[in-house]
Amino acid sequence: MIRYDELKEIAKKVRADLTEKEIIDPSNPKVRKKPRDDEKAALIYMQAVNRLKKYPPKITPSNRIRLPYFK
Numbered sequence: 001m002i003r004y005d006e007l008k009e010i011a012k013k014v015r016a017d018l019t020e021k022e023i024i025d026p027s028n029p030k031v032r033k034k035p036r037d038d039e040k041a042a043l044i045y046m047q048a049v050n051r052l053k054k055y056p057p058k059i060t061p062s063n064r065i066r067l068p069y070f071k
Contacts, residue, residue, distance in 0.1 A: 051069050054069075055067075055068040055069040056068075
């Protein structure tokens with residue numbers, strides 16, 4: 001059985017190797033390669049809209065936008 005610490009070290013080495021071979025770009029965030037189907041995309045959109053309705057953004061006295069669902 002592999003412990004988490006060992007797996008973490010192996011992942012670091014593999015990532016460094018893939019970066020060296022220019023297979024992955026560490027400055028680029030993770031990008032979804034498999035496209036979502038329309039039904040799943042619509043569901044995710046509806047969840048986001050419902051979250052905004054339940055937790056509307058607010059402007060603080062210092063003119064910052066507070067998104068309460070991130071707290």
